[in-house]
Amino acid sequence: MAKVNIKIEGHSYQVEEGLTILEAARECGYEIPTLCAFNHGECSLASCRVCLVEVKGARGLVASCVYPVNEGMEITISSPKATAARRASVELILSNHSLNCQQCDKNGHCELLYVAQITGAREGKFQGEKTPVTIDQLTPSIVRDTSKCILCGRCVARCQAAHGTGILGFEKRGFNTIVAPADNRSFSESPCILCGQCVSVCPTGALMEKSDIDRVDEAKKAGKYLVVQTAPAVRAALGEEFGMKIGTPVTGKMVAALKRLGFDKVYDTNFAADLTIMEEATELLSRIQNGGVLPMITSCSPGWVNYAEYYYGDQLDHLSSCKSPHQMQGAIIKSYFAEQKGIDPKDIFVVSIMPCTAKKAEAARDEFKHDGITDVDAVLTTRELAKLIKRSGINFNKLPDEEFDQDLLGEYTGAGVIFGTTGGVMEAALRTAYYVLTGKEHEAVKFEAVRGMEGIKEASININGQELKVAIASGMRNAKVLLDQIREGVSPYTFIEIMGCPGGCINGGGQPFVKPQFLPNEDLDILDTYKEKRAAALYSEDERLALRQSHNNSQVQELYAKYLGKPNSHRAHELLHTTYKARVRFPQK
Amino acid sequence: MAHLSESAVKQIVEIINRYQGEQTPLMMILSDIQREYGYIPLDVQELISEKTGIPVAEIYGVVTFYSFFSLTPKGKYVIGVCLGTACYVKGSQQVIDKFAEIIGINPGQTSEDGLFTLDALRCIGACGIAPALTINGKVYPKVSVADVQKIVDEYKSLGGAN
Numbered sequence: 001m002a003k004v005n006i007k008i009e010g011h012s013y014q015v016e017e018g019l020t021i022l023e024a025a026r027e028c029g030y031e032i033p034t035l036c037a038f039n040h041g042e043c044s045l046a047s048c049r050v051c052l053v054e055v056k057g058a059r060g061l062v063a064s065c066v067y068p069v070n071e072g073m074e075i076t077i078s079s080p081k082a083t084a085a086r087r088a089s090v091e092l093i094l095s096n097h098s099l100n101c102q103q104c105d106k107n108g109h110c111e112l113l114y115v116a117q118i119t120g121a122r123e124g125k126f127q128g129e130k131t132p133v134t135i136d137q138l139t140p141s142i143v144r145d146t147s148k149c150i151l152c153g154r155c156v157a158r159c160q161a162a163h164g165t166g167i168l169g170f171e172k173r174g175f176n177t178i179v180a181p182a183d184n185r186s187f188s189e190s191p192c193i194l195c196g197q198c199v200s201v202c203p204t205g206a207l208m209e210k211s212d213i214d215r216v217d218e219a220k221k222a223g224k225y226l227v228v229q230t231a232p233a234v235r236a237a238l239g240e241e242f243g244m245k246i247g248t249p250v251t252g253k254m255v256a257a258l259k260r261l262g263f264d265k266v267y268d269t270n271f272a273a274d275l276t277i278m279e280e281a282t283e284l285l286s287r288i289q290n291g292g293v294l295p296m297i298t299s300c301s302p303g304w305v306n307y308a309e310y311y312y313g314d315q316l317d318h319l320s321s322c323k324s325p326h327q328m329q330g331a332i333i334k335s336y337f338a339e340q341k342g343i344d345p346k347d348i349f350v351v352s353i354m355p356c357t358a359k360k361a362e363a364a365r366d367e368f369k370h371d372g373i374t375d376v377d378a379v380l381t382t383r384e385l386a387k388l389i390k391r392s393g394i395n396f397n398k399l400p401d402e403e404f405d406q407d408l409l410g411e412y413t414g415a416g417v418i419f420g421t422t423g424g425v426m427e428a429a430l431r432t433a434y435y436v437l438t439g440k441e442h443e444a445v446k447f448e449a450v451r452g453m454e455g456i457k458e459a460s461i462n463i464n465g466q467e468l469k470v471a472i473a474s475g476m477r478n479a480k481v482l483l484d485q486i487r488e489g490v491s492p493y494t495f496i497e498i499m500g501c502p503g504g505c506i507n508g509g510g511q512p513f514v515k516p517q518f519l520p521n522e523d524l525d526i527l528d529t530y531k532e533k534r535a536a537a538l539y540s541e542d543e544r545l546a547l548r549q550s551h552n553n554s555q556v557q558e559l560y561a562k563y564l565g566k567p568n569s570h571r572a573h574e575l576l577h578t579t580y581k582a583r584v585r586f587p588q589k
Numbered sequence: 590m591a592h593l594s595e596s597a598v599k600q601i602v603e604i605i606n607r608y609q610g611e612q613t614p615l616m617m618i619l620s621d622i623q624r625e626y627g628y629i630p631l632d633v634q635e636l637i638s639e640k641t642g643i644p645v646a647e648i649y650g651v652v653t654f655y656s657f658f659s660l661t662p663k664g665k666y667v668i669g670v671c672l673g674t675a676c677y678v679k680g681s682q683q684v685i686d687k688f689a690e691i692i693g694i695n696p697g698q699t700s701e702d703g704l705f706t707l708d709a710l711r712c713i714g715a716c717g718i719a720p721a722l723t724i725n726g727k728v729y730p731k732v733s734v735a736d737v738q739k740i741v742d743e744y745k746s747l748g749g750a751n
Contacts, residue, residue, distance in 0.1 A: 156646075166644020172653045182649035183631050190645075586635055586645070588592065 007074040021064035021075055022051055026524060031517070032077055033086055035093070035115050035203060036152035037065040039527045042161060042201070044153025044170075049089040050115055054082045061085050083119070090121035096130050097204075098147035099123050106205030109513050112150060131175055138186040140210060140364045141194040141357040146178045149206035155179060155198035162502050163307070163476035167192045179206075182586070191310035191585035193476065195303035195500045196357030196381075196509015209357045209510055212378040213388055216351055219377065220262060224349035227337075228263040229329050230254060232270055233355040233420030233505035234382045236537035240512040241386035242396045246522060247533030249541055252401020257389045258353075259402060269352065270416030271409045272329035273428065275559070276300065277416075277550035279322045279576055281432045282567035284495055293317045295471075295486065295493040298425050300324045302362035303500025303509075305580065307476045312483050313582020318496075321577040323375075325419065326352040326359065327368055329409065330375030331575045336563045337408055345373050352379045355420070355508030358500060367578045381510025411555040414445075414542030421535040422474040422504035423450040423457060426497040430461055430470070431549045437463045445548050451539075453503050453531050456481060458493070470495045475502035506534035593632050600625075601633055605640045615643055615651060619658055628659045656708065664699045664706035666744045670722040673712025680734070681720035685709060687737040704745070 002017040008028055015024040025032050036048035045066050052061040056074035061082060064075075076082060094116060101107050115121075133147040153170070156179060160166040167181050167190055181190035199207045220226060239250040258266045284296050299305055299320045308319060323331070330352070334345040352359060356379075362368070363376040380388065389396055404410050415431050418424035427447045434442040449459035450470070455478035458471040471493045473479040479498045485491040501507045507530075514530045516522065523529065542548060550556070564572045593601075604621045608614035618637055622629050629652050631645075638645045652658040670676075670685040685696060688707055694700050696709040715721040718730030729740065 160644060164642075164644075166646050169644060169646030169650040170654075171646075171650050180646070182634065182645040586631060 004069055004071045004073070006069050006072070009076060009078060015069055017069070019069055021053060021055070021062070021067050021069055021073075024069045025053075025064065025075065025077065030077060032064050033115050033119050034065055035090070035111060035150065036154070038152070038154045038157075038201060038203075042154060042157045044151065044156065047152055048093060048150060050086055050093075050119070052082055052085045052089065053077050054079050087119040087121045088125075090116050090119050091123075091125040093150050094121060094123045095126035095128060097150070098133070098145070104148070104205040105208050105211060106148075106202075109515070109518065110205065111203035111515060111517065114517060129175070131178065134178060134180065134184055136186045136188075137210060138188040139192075139194060140360040142187055142192075142196060142199060143208050143210050144180070144187065145206055145208075146180070147206075148204045149179055150204060151177060151179060152203055153179070154201040154203065155207055158197045158201045161477070162197045163193065163195070164480060165191065165193070165307070165311075165476060168198060185586070185589075189587055189589065191583075193303045193306035193310070193500060194358040194361050194509075197501060199357060199509050200507075200511065200513060203515075209381050209384065210360065211384055212360065212380055213384055215378045216349075216380065216388075219349035219351075225265075225343055225347050226263045226349050226351065227265040227267065227333050228258050228261075228351045228353060229267045229269045229272075229326060229333075230258070230353040231326060231355055231420060231505060232268075232273065232417045232424075232538055233508060233511065233534070234353050234385065235541070236420060236506050236534040237355065237511045238382055238386060239396075240514075240519075241383065244397070246514070246519070246526065246530045247537045249537040250396075251541065252403070253396060253399040254385075255404050256399040256402040257385075257394050257396055260394050260399075261388060261392055263351070265405050267329065267333075267409050268404045268412045268416070269326045269329055270412030270419070271553070271555065272325040272332065273416030273419040274411075274413055274550035274553040274556050275328055275332070275576070276322055276325045276419075276425075277428050277432050278556060278560070278567045279328075279572060280320050281429055281436060281550075283320055283322065284429070284433070285436065286568065288494065295491055295496045296320055297496045297498055298322075299578075299580075300419065300425055301498065301500040301505070302356065302358040304476070304479065304498045305362070306358060307479065307500065308483075309580055309583045310585050311476075311480075312487070315483060315486055316580045316582065318486060319580055321573075321579070323368070323576055323578045324359075324362065325416075326354065326379075327362065327375045327578075328576045330363075330368075330377075332409065332559065334373055334375065335575055336559060339563075340408055349377045350375070352376050353382065353385050354379050355382050355505045355511045356501075357381060357509040359510075382508075383510060383512055386512065409555060409559075411547070411553050412545075413550055413553050414545040414548035415550045416553075417541045417545070418538050420505040420538050422453065422499050422502075423472050423497065424504065424538070425499075426450045426470055426472050426495070428550055429495065429497075430468075432551045433468070434461075434463050435549060435551055437466065441549060450497075451535075453535070455502065468495065469493045470497070472497045474499040474504050476500065478502075503531035503535070506538065507531050593636065597633075598636060601636050602640065605637060614641060615648065619648075619652060623658050628662045630660060656710075661699065662703070665704050666724055666747075667706045667708060668722060668724050669708045669710040669713070670696075671710050671713045671715065671720065673710075673716065673719075675712070675716035676720040679719040679731075681722070681732075683734050684720055684722065684732050684737060687734045688741070691738060691741050705741075 003014045004017045013028045034051035046063040051064040053064045054076040136144040156168045235251040239248040297318045330350045338345040360379040368375045415428035456473045461468045634648045699706040722729045
């Protein structure tokens, strides 16, 4: 790539041609205040007008996020004219913003508040009419509050890039413009999969998860027996909320925190991940042997299940009937665990800590309620757990490493841990399938071919001379490719893993926000690398564990021996399996 | 889309097919549907989305951005009052207010009997005869507030709704 010579603040630099001023300045060690710009233009560019700078010879100030550098360009960021203009841009945005920062869940992670602070913008500078407000809190997962929206378009771009469904768009015109699902509907009346990718890029509190912290508090007050379980991806990211570098696994501290938060039992969802593998692998082998519907597709990701129900209602028999791991764990806690411990299941309150917003809606599904007993009572995101920890006066960074409770549902294997990243469920299944088909363990343990952050991966695994063709997709845009093959009857695969969010659960919509301005110790390209770093944290835990195959989980074996019988037994079906139904995308109001 | 009739689906698909191979067919598809059917409801947008791959929210955004497009059926007579600068200083705001008062609807709305739609237009290029308005394409020059009742009565006498 050709280089050009530019000057910033009077200093000379050589930068790549084709970069925007904003990108070039960043590489030269400057950080131009900006609000809407995100991740290689994953936004409605130049909409916020905050990144204005002076360019010698240019008419007026230029928006640095779209203006490309060219030879001999002289850029001034700090001139009084530029700083005043940036401040005015922020003040104009504030003039049409709901200013209840104290009540806003985004406080502490709000990019608008941050940019207001560094530009010196004050509320109330401009006063006048405000755009009519819509607040949608009908789904259990996501709240949309247009009074906090700055129309940056990041959510619109992310939804379309990740899933191709484009649920959100700009509606109306001029001052009345809002970002909304078509017809300004609730997410609950549009084919939103509730993955929360829009939440993870929103600069303000316009899109947030619906908090369930209050419900946990109430259960505690009511004297319920509180059992908490944590999804694998949570440990790979929770530390970020406490200033740790991305990719720092914090399993021990997370457990220590949960024990101090007053949970009676702290378990790992990985136990049920191992259980899922037993059920799913058995289901797969039985479909292969009995001429069942193939390819079989995993069903752990509720975002993906939502997508399937909205867009591929005619192909639902390809989904494994297995519940997702945390639902299985909930069902086992309220049956086997309750029985063994002599506790009335009605008195047990199960909390799942998940990297996911769709899990909240999943837990509320009618299919997961039986005789007034719900598998899982409340789902908190990784971010909500961090809030809970901070609120409770726990110094997370200084906590010792502690162990999950070990009784009944305490054991887990490395196969369960890697469920949190794209390819992980597949690898866990392959480890067990290999054992079932050959009678011995796969020596290398890992299956390198199914790892990595590519949107679609495929592999052909030779087990005992038998070729097993598998594919893995994350993000619905990629899943669609595999699903259209199935619909057309040309899918070459036997088994497919699909996860809703690009990269899998480590990049779930409930994970800590990755916003470079709040992460001064991370590399400049952190938005390109954080998924790999979080996944690496999971693979490293897998490597550390002695047990790395789900079928070697002795407590899972004990559960079968004492309670379930064998995988896919009648009782296992009752407790661990579910059904799906095609759903109308835009129901008539 | 459950409530679009089979023949409606066929007709809409026929319009969508006119622009196959176009890089950005949306505006043309929407224009044709608006012209031929008078409005573009959500279920029609869903159908367009399915056939073109353009997200429904994006289509809805375009439909609600341009005032030419309508989500609900327009009246038999579409009264467009120009509120461009020249017409405005010549009193067109009072004219549109009078229409609103007599018909009993706000600009952008359609009367319950389906007879009238009242639209506020930006400059229609007829500044020389300001204030101007159009009804189904027919231009009325130099309209005064006093003329409004007569114009409404004229169309009322022309006949009922579609």
